[in-house]
Amino acid sequence: MRGLIEEDYTTQEGEFVINIGPQHPSTHGVLHLKVWLNGETIIKVQPHLGYIHRSIEKMSESLSYRNFIFATSRMDYLAAHINNEACALAVEKGLQIEAPPRARVVRTILAELTRLSSHQLWWASTGLDLGAVTPFFYAFREREAILDIMDETCGARLTQNFLVPGGLMADIHPNFQKRTKEVLKQIKENFKEYDELLTENVIFQNRTKNVGILNKQDALSFGVTGPTARASGLSCDIRKWAPYSAYSMVEFDEILDEGCDSYSRYMVRMKEMRQSVNIIEQLIDNIPEGDFQEKTKNVIKLPKGDFYQRVETPRGELGVYIVSDGASSPYRIKYRSPNFSNLSVLPELAKGCKIGDLVAIMSTIDLVIPDIDR
Amino acid sequence: MFLKNYILTVYRSVKSLLTGMKITGYYFFHPKKIVTQEYPDNRATLQMFDRFKGEVTMPHNQNNEHRCTGCQACEIACPNGTIKIITKQEILPDGKKKKRLDTFVYHHDMCTLCNMCIIACPSDAIVMAQTFEHSVYDKKLLKKVLNAEGSKLMEGVE
Ligand code: SF4
Ligand code: SF4
Secondary structure (H helix, E strand, C coil): CHHHHHHHHHCCEEEEEECCCCCCCCCCCCCCCEEEEEEEEEEEEEECCCCCCCHHHHHCCCCCCCCCHHHHCCCCCHHHHHHHHHHHHHHHHHHCEEEECCHHHHHHHHHHHHHHHHHHHHHHHHHHHCCCCHHHHHHHHHHHHHHHHHHHCCCCCCCCCCCEECCEECCCCCHHHHHHHHHHHHHHHHHHHHHHHHHHHHHHHHHHHCCCCCHHHHHHCCCCCHHHHHCCCCCCCHHHHHHCCCCHHHCCCCCCCCCCCHHHHHHHHHHHCCCCCCHHHHHCCCCCCCCCCCCCCCCCCCCEEEEEEEEEEECCEEEEEECCCCCCCCCEEECCCHHHHHHHHHHHHHHCCEEHHHHHHHHHHHCCHHHHHH | HHHHHHHHHHHHHHHHHHHHHHHHHHHHHHHHHCCCCCCCCCCCCCCCCCCCCEEEEEECCCCCCCCCCCHHHHHHHCCCEEEEEEEEEEEECCCCEEEEEEEEECCHHHCCCCCCHHHHCCCCCCCCCCCCCCCCCCCHHHHECCCCCCCCCCCCCC
16 A cells, blocks of 8 residues: 555655654544645645554444444544444444433433534644644533533443444433533523634634635535535535434534635534534433333344445544344444544645645644544 | 735734634633643542542452352453463362352453453452553552452352
8 A cells, every 4th residue: 555655646746745743633533634835835734544553343242232342432532422323323224223311411411512512622722733732621621511511411421332223221320311401501501712812813824724725526525524514615514414313302503614625614513513402402401201222132133134324424434334144243333433523625625825834734634533433 | 005905914814813813812821711630639528420430349248258159250251361360179068069269360451441240240249440540560569359358258148
């Protein structure tokens, strides 16, 4: 592979190659970008992957249908709950059962809290990447409050593993509703601070506007999903197109933007945070009473066949594909991770940009590298 | 025209920077609103949530009795072989032979704190403890035996 890449492009007079990474570039994970430069202008970018490959797909083949879920928390660790949800839903599809209404609503609330906390970390690290250190701490203030909710109900801050096929592992904590409402109130008040600190900042605007133009056609052909694609006017929100859990019960807007540049990708996420707050507010007072778990057999066996479930993570569409041969562990599992497809468009976006813009593009695509390597 | 635009841009830029600075200034003069916790200085008051998953433990009562029957359900439920149950045969007073727990080995260094063992246990013998300061200098210290020395099965647990 490496030989192939080198032959692919020979450097001309006055051009040179630099490596960005593979050290841990702030919060994104271990990514190695090989960049061909002419002065400050980027000619070509080549991502090198595999530094944190843990073989989660292969590992899952030897685990039972209950147990393989925990490993997916380590894929996109900023959206662990949503990864777990995708797996639980896929197994439920195979078993032809549905989680009880209470579990579905709680799953949705937790998923939206996850989305909020993930977008907050993205907001923090975008500021950091572009040289604004202060926003980081403001975002972490709210993120910390959300992680406290997770900690109290699920027992862990990041790798929750709160879901089992058929529902939740335990009922919600008695404090859950109260604490969530408090946090929502705090977050809504502080959105104004976010805008004043970063959105309206002139340096930030100059560094992101008209940088990294991704047109709709490219977004479509590279399989880009999530806020990155929606900022190019491509409607692809799975929560709208194929509602799962409790998304059919709530009203919310799919945020679309026609700007196509880094700044519109930024704005889409900022507006999505407000939508997440909106969704949680609709659900938090209406958690139905009843069971939190559908009874399943001790040893779960899926019928022969294949099952596919997709969900919307903060970064795009995550697909879980299970092939079953009727045994108690999957024959094959394949994850369609949003970050892999989103990364594939990075070389296209960076071509012709300046080296400083590469950072802006990378951070507004919002990559989480462990999800790419798996 | 050019000059007017130029001055306007400078004015807008300075204004946006000052808006940002205003927030920093606000928190500088309102130290009560700052939420930073200074670990480990706050150790005395730091309280973890009651569901926090820190490590697997086996509670014993005052007579040094636990609830583990040695059924190995947790060992099977664990996704990565963290738990090893060693059982022994015990002869009950009425002469019957019965499988009993001998040693409950828990490799804390391998545990992913996924909670699968806790929900798999039919007799609620193990729980998650809320401890979180686990670092040690020797990895061997993380291999733990959860049932206490000389402990036995609680009366009435089957
Ligand atoms: S918490 Fe998970 S990894 Fe740890 S011992 Fe229990 S089942 Fe195994
Ligand atoms: S801890 Fe529970 S599941 Fe594990 S061997 Fe003991 S009784 Fe069985």
